[in-house]
Amino acid sequence: DQQVKQNSPSLSVQEGRISILNCDYTNSMFDYFLWYKKYPAEGPTFLISISSIKDKNEDGRFTVFLNKSAKHLSLHIVPSQPGDSAVYFCAVQFLTGNQFYFGTGTSLTVIP
Amino acid sequence: EAGVTQFPSHSVIEKGQTVTLRCDPISGHDNLYWYRRVMGKEIKFLLHFVKESKQDESGMPNNRFLAERTGGTYSTLKVQPAELEDSGVYFCASSSDIRSYNSPLHFGNGTRLTVT
Numbered sequence: 001d002q003q004v005k006q007n008s009p010s011l012s013v014q015e016g017r018i019s020i021l022n023c024d025y026t027n028s029m030f031d032y033f034l035w036y037k038k039y040p041a042e043g044p045t046f047l048i049s050i051s052s053i054k055d056k057n058e059d060g061r062f063t064v065f066l067n068k069s070a071k072h073l074s075l076h077i078v079p080s081q082p083g084d085s086a087v088y089f090c091a092v093q094f095l096t097g098n099q100f101y102f103g104t105g106t107s108l109t110v111i112p
Numbered sequence: 113e114a115g116v117t118q119f120p121s122h123s124v125i126e127k128g129q130t131v132t133l134r135c136d137p138i139s140g141h142d143n144l145y146w147y148r149r150v151m152g153k154e155i156k157f158l159l160h161f162v163k164e165s166k167q168d169e170s171g172m173p174n175n176r177f178l179a180e181r182t183g184g185t186y187s188t189l190k191v192q193p194a195e196l197e198d199s200g201v202y203f204c205a206s207s208s209d210i211r212s213y214n215s216p217l218h219f220g221n222g223t224r225l226t227v228t
Contacts, residue, residue, distance in 0.1 A: 002154060009152075034216060043116070043203055043219030044155070089155060098143075098168050100217060102155035 003027060004092055006103035014111050019077040021106050023090035026071065031095035033066055035075045038087045038105070047088075048075070080110045114138065116220035118204050124226045130192040133223045135204030137186070143207045144187050145217065146179060150200040158202075161187060173198075194227045201225070 005024045013019045021035075031052050036044035050057040050064045050073075057064050063076045073090055087105040117136045125131050137144045146158040158177070159169040163184035172179070176195070181187040191198055201224050205217040 004154070036217075036219075041121075041221065043205070043221045044217075045219065046216035049216065091155075098160045099157045099171070100145075101157070102147075104152065104154045 001026075002103075003030075003101040004090055004103040006090060006106050008106050009104070010107040010109070012109045012111060013080045015082060016079045019075075019080045019084065019108055019110065021075040021077075021088050021090075021108065023073040023075075023103055024071060025073065025090075025092050025101075027092075028068065028071060029094065030092040032093045033064070033073050034091045034093070034100070035062075035064060036089045036091060036102075038089060044089055077108075080108075082110045082112050084108060085110050116204055116206050116218050118202075118220035118223050120223060121221065122224045122226075124228065125194055126228055127196055128193045130190065131194055131225060133189045133191075133202055133204075133225070135187045135189070135220060137204070137206030138208075138218055141206035141208050141218070142184070143209070144181060145205045145207075146187070146189055147203040147205060147219075148200050149203065149222075155203065158189075191225070194225075196227050199225055199227045 034049040035047040037047045038044040048062045048064050065074045087107045089105045091100045091102045093100050119134045144161040147155050149155045157171040160167045161181045178190045201222040203222045205219045207215040209215040
């Protein structure tokens with residue numbers, strides 16, 4: 001029973017355009033939502049997060065949107081750069097819990 | 113600061129053998145997690161230590177897996193005896209605070225385990 005679903009295994013985007021990565025979750029009680037980025041042969045690294053009391057958080061070229069009614073999370077990268085090519089995982093957490101639940105990842109390729 | 117380090121980076125063993133994975137968290141991080149990713153699937157929680165105590169081991173697949181964190185520093189994850197389905201990448205992560213808005217997880221580069 002997967003708590004987090006990333007239905008697009010891969011995405012290709014032209015350099016300079018917007019990349020939109022999507023994530024759906026099952027439990028409306030999750031408190032915290034995160035995106036991690038992973039390069040080959042490396043561990044995931046934290047990218048950006050948002051708490052359940054907000055609907056948008058921005059950090060430079062990266063913006064995370066939270067739609068609680070739809071139980072949907074998205075990551076926008078604008079403008080996309082070749083160095084953004086990586087696998088992106090969304091993750092969720094209960095504030096009172098200790099587990100992070102991760103999705104299956106979306107492999108983003110930014111074409112120069 | 114030094115990041116989370118894992119050893120070995122790769123391990124190839126035969127079914128029935130024993131393998132021990134090691135993780136050194138970031139110094140001062142009380143929270144240590146083990147996760148596993150089977151190819152193409154989600155990164156799945158195995159267990160969580162707070163210092164030397166197991167806080168949650170609900171993700172451990174079965175009793176062939178044993179994790180320890182003696183003295184609250186480094187941790188080991190032993191698989192004995194290994195089965196084919198144990199193959200995957202084992203990630204260790206640490207954080208200073210259990211509440212992610214204070215401190216997200218810092219991951220190591222993982223150990224790729226192949227059981228043949």
